[in-house]
Amino acid sequence: MRSTRRRSGILLVASIAVAGLAAPVGMSVAGRAGAGASGSDAPTPEPAGAECRTSVRGSRVVAYCHNPYPSTDRVQLHTECRRWWDIDADTAPVDVGPGRTVRLDDRCWKEVGSAWVTHGVQDAA
Secondary structure, eight states: OHHHHHHHHHHHHHHHHHHHHHHHHHHHHHHHHHHHHHTOSOOOOOOOOOEEEEEEETTEEEEEEEEOSSSEEEEEEEEEESSTTSOOEEOOOEEEOTTEEEEEEEEOSSOEEEEEEEEEEEOOO
C-alpha cells in the first residue's frame, strides 16, 4: 500500500512540474496568435531610396544613382580628398524621381581619399 502512495505523490509532483513549464509556452503562443488579430502592429515601410554606384579614377569621382521606387530620393555626393591642403567638396543635392537615373561628379586636385552618397527619401505625393 505504501508504494501506491509514493507513486501517486511522484506523479502529482511530476504533473505540476510539467504544467509549470508548459504554461509560459502556451501563453507565448496565445499572445502571438492574438497579436495578428488586434492590428496593433506598425505597418512595414515601403522600400525606398536610389541605388548608387560610385567610381574613383585618379582625382575624379563619378556616381550614378538610379531610383526604382515610387518615392523621390534626394542624393548628394561627398568627396574627401587625401591631401590635407586639398579642399573636400560636396555636390548640390539632386532629386531622383521614380524610374530616373542621375549622374553626380566631383574632383580633387590630387588623390581622392573617399567618396560617398547620402540620401534623403521623400514620400510619394
